[in-house]
Amino acid sequence: MIEVQNLYKRYHGPFGGDWVLRNVNFTIPRNVSVGLVGKNGAGKSTLLRIIGGMDVPDRGLVRKDCRVSWPIGLGGGLQGSMTGRQNVKFVARIQGGGHRIPEIIQLVQDFAEIGKAFDQPVKTYSSGMRSRLAFGLSFAFDFDVYISDEATAVGDASFKAKAKKAFRDRVGQSSLIMVSHQTGILKDLCQAGIWINDGEAVWFDDVHDAIKSYHKSIGK
Amino acid sequence: MKTLGTRTPLQVTWNVWEGLFLREAVARLSADRIAWIWLVAEPIAHVALLVWLRTIMGRIKIIPGADFIPWLVVGITLFIMFRNQLNRGMEAINANKSLFAYRQVLPVDTVLIRCGLEGLLSSVVVVLMLFGFSAVGYDMTPHRPLGSLLIWVTVLCFGLGVALILSTAVTIAQELSKFIRMAMFPLYFLSGIMIPVKYFPRELQEYLLYNPVLHGVELIRLGYFEYYRVVDGISYTYLLLWTTVSLTLGFLLQMRFSTRLVAK
Numbered sequence: 318m319i320e321v322q323n324l325y326k327r328y329h330g331p332f333g334g335d336w337v338l339r340n341v342n343f344t345i346p347r348n349v350s351v352g353l354v355g356k357n358g359a360g361k362s363t364l365l366r367i368i369g370g371m372d373v374p375d376r377g378l379v380r381k382d383c384r385v386s387w388p389i390g391l392g393g394g395l396q397g398s399m400t401g402r403q404n405v406k407f408v409a410r411i412q413g414g415g416h417r418i419p420e421i422i423q424l425v426q427d428f429a430e431i432g433k434a435f436d437q438p439v440k441t442y443s444s445g446m447r448s449r450l451a452f453g454l455s456f457a458f459d460f461d462v463y464i465s466d467e468a469t470a471v472g473d474a475s476f477k478a479k480a481k482k483a484f485r486d487r488v489g490q491s492s493l494i495m496v497s498h499q500t501g502i503l504k505d506l507c508q509a510g511i512w513i514n515d516g517e518a519v520w521f522d523d524v525h526d527a528i529k530s531y532h533k534s535i536g537k
Numbered sequence: 538m539k540t541l542g543t544r545t546p547l548q549v550t551w552n553v554w555e556g557l558f559l560r561e562a563v564a565r566l567s568a569d570r571i572a573w574i575w576l577v578a579e580p581i582a583h584v585a586l587l588v589w590l591r592t593i594m595g596r597i598k599i600i601p602g603a604d605f606i607p608w609l610v611v612g613i614t615l616f617i618m619f620r621n622q623l624n625r626g627m628e629a630i631n632a633n634k635s636l637f638a639y640r641q642v643l644p645v646d647t648v649l650i651r652c653g654l655e656g657l658l659s660s661v662v663v664v665l666m667l668f669g670f671s672a673v674g675y676d677m678t679p680h681r682p683l684g685s686l687l688i689w690v691t692v693l694c695f696g697l698g699v700a701l702i703l704s705t706a707v708t709i710a711q712e713l714s715k716f717i718r719m720a721m722f723p724l725y726f727l728s729g730i731m732i733p734v735k736y737f738p739r740e741l742q743e744y745l746l747y748n749p750v751l752h753g754v755e756l757i758r759l760g761y762f763e764y765y766r767v768v769d770g771i772s773y774t775y776l777l778l779w780t781t782v783s784l785t786l787g788f789l790l791q792m793r794f795s796t797r798l799v800a801k
Contacts, residue, residue, distance in 0.1 A: 329797075370640035373796040393635040398564060410556030411641050413544050 319345040319368060319385075319462065319494075321518075324377035326363055337363050338374075339516040345509070347383070347461075350493040352503035352524045354531040355513035361496040362466050364513065368494060369464050383461035390451045390468035397440035401431065401450050404439060408454055421457045428453030428479070445472050452476075456483050463487070465495040481505070500528050553641050557650040565654060576662050583613045587731055600733055602764035607675050610666055611761050612730050612754045615689065618659035619696045619750060620721065626652040626700025627717065630708045630798055637799045644798040645791040648704045652697040660689070684760035688773075692753040695780040701787025708798050728754050734768050746770045749779040 324341040327333060337360040345351055353361045366372040369385055387394070395404045402422060409421045426435055429449040434442060442450070449472065455463065463484075472480065484493060484506050497503055503510070503524055510527025512519045514534060521527040544552070566573045587609055600608050629647040636642045671677040679685045707714045725731075728750040734742060745751055746768070752775050755767045791798075 371638050387638050391638055394638045403563065407556050407560045411553045411639055413552045415552060415555065
């Protein structure tokens with residue numbers, strides 16, 4: 318279960334601006350997958366980052382009693398000058414999987430299918446290869462809730478199918494909180510929906526309703 | 538739950554340190570093609586340059602109570618450790634920003650690991666230098682090994698403390714790094730690396746003695762050479778005071794700004 322209470326967030330520093338999120342409240346029950354919809358710049362990614370513990374709200378709180386992943390397919394955490402293998406080892410270590418590194422490496426290699434490139438510096442990878450590696454890395458660990466920010470946008474057809482299957486295989490054991498503009502995948506994988514509009518979040522028990530409200534607001 | 542199980546906070550920290558340390562070590566030693574040789578080459582280059590300067594200047598007479606080259610080597614390696622800790626530790630948080638996506642990694646971890654790694658590498662380098670210079674005929678045996686070691690460790694902690702403070706400052710206001718780098722430049726000359734502080738006029742010495750690095754450099758030489766004479770006013774208590782204050786302030790700042798350092 319994830320509970321968000323009276324959450325406010327704005328960015329600081331020279332380019333900081335107005336409130337991005339204002340008085341956001343909702344509760345995600347256990348094993349319910351949620352799709353986040355809203356315009357570009359509405360605050361979807363910000364909310365996701367706060368739920369994932371990567372950013373902190375200015376006011377309010379997020380209560381979690383489950384293991385939440387880092388954003389699936391996050392390529393930013395990969396060090397360009399190191400090989401895919403070295404990067405995988407690093408993440409395995411900080412996640413407390415130091416004793417099962419060979420197993421994790423095998424899982425990632427099987428998922429990513431990037432062949433010899435696995436032992437080459439990540440900076441030589443194409444964006445698709447990076448994404449394959451990052452995806453494989455996320456799925457090598459078992460979390461209760463996976464968070465995903467437009468993770469399926471890059472990659473070829475076979476990889477997309479594989480990623481979708483990986484999500485589906487986990488239905489029942491873990492749930493998903495995802496941001497995507499591809500409504501197809503949201504309808505496929507999520508039950509509930511959150512529509513973010515003008516810094517406020519509206520909860521829908523059915524993701525279809527969330528998508529409908531969102532489409533209505535942009536006049537589609 | 539499940540395969541990973543729940544870890545205690547201490548275990549998480551240990552795992553993060555282990556991962557970060559190996560990552561930093563690989564990155565540091567393979568940053569470019571000469572990164573690993575530069576560790577040893579840089580202090581040797583400094584010594585060579587200063588010996589050459591001394592021969593053309595010819596004005597710095599003999600160092601009372603110590604051989605010139607061992608005297609230089611001991612001071613320079615200590616100073617380079619301090620400088621590297623500052624320069625690299627200061628940027629640790631900014632350089633590892635993408636890692637905070639894994640919420641187990643805290644800003645303070647990156648600074649601690651970088652400074653620890655710098656300290657360890659410098660310690661290996663100094664041992665290599667000592668053996669290297671004794672192999673070519675200089676007497677590099679410390680007169681009070683434990684005393685020298687104590688100063689080495691104190692300066693290592695001092696560097697860590699300053700890096701903790703500066704990394705907070707630089708991450709919150711990026712512009713500050715320009716001023717800090719500029720301030721680092723005269724430190725080399727003010728710390729008595731090249732010219733013994735004894736040769737400066739008395740009135741100037743008074744001010745130079747405010748610099749804690751000078752105390753560290755002179756104290757390690759004092760521990761090293763039996764008949765070495767330092768300027769009046771060099772004190773271990775003073776260095777220790779700076780170390781304690783900077784470490785305390787550094788950790789406090791890291792705690793106070795822990796969320797600001799992570800947030801974008």
